[in-house]
Amino acid sequence: MSEINNNEEQIIEETVFTLDDCSPELRQVATVEEVPAELIDMLVNVYKVSEPTSREAWNALPASAQNVLDNFEQFHSLVALSQSYSGVDFLGEMQDTKFPEDMSADEQAEYKASMLDKVLVNCVKDMCKQLKKARRNPPMKREFTEIFQK
Numbered sequence: 001m002s003e004i005n006n007n008e009e010q011i012i013e014e015t016v017f018t019l020d021d022c023s024p025e026l027r028q029v030a031t032v033e034e035v036p037a038e039l040i041d042m043l044v045n046v047y048k049v050s051e052p053t054s055r056e057a058w059n060a061l062p063a064s065a066q067n068v069l070d071n072f073e074q075f076h077s078l079v080a081l082s083q084s085y086s087g088v089d090f091l092g093e094m095q096d097t098k099f100p101e102d103m104s105a106d107e108q109a110e111y112k113a114s115m116l117d118k119v120l121v122n123c124v125k126d127m128c129k130q131l132k133k134a135r136r137n138p139p140m141k142r143e144f145t146e147i148f149q150k
Helices: 002-008 024-032 037-060 072-095 105-134 138-147
Strands: none
Touching (some): 024 138, 037 105
């Protein structure tokens, strides 16, 4: 019996990432945008998991839009920041959402997950739109580049 309890009490190691595990561009974005300490963990995790999606979006951008920034890492860092704030806002709003009584907990969780996914995808799309606009709008382009020059 005690052997079973010992197995149940085994500690599962969880990898914890920090800004030090990320690109200098993400550290720069977090510093310039004064990301609160409470959001850093989420920012780093979003950054880590969103790279394939960000890379795909970056590769689909015209070269003129890519040239607004110096490199993919800058784009990826900005996307991760946008997704983190949008994700926090969305999750906060979902706290107050009233679901139909006949909706099971699994259905509610699935709905929340699909809506969160849409929010995160829209962040990527929005960043791409902004870069496309910035290539023809010098003040907007400056806003993008200033983050990485400070």
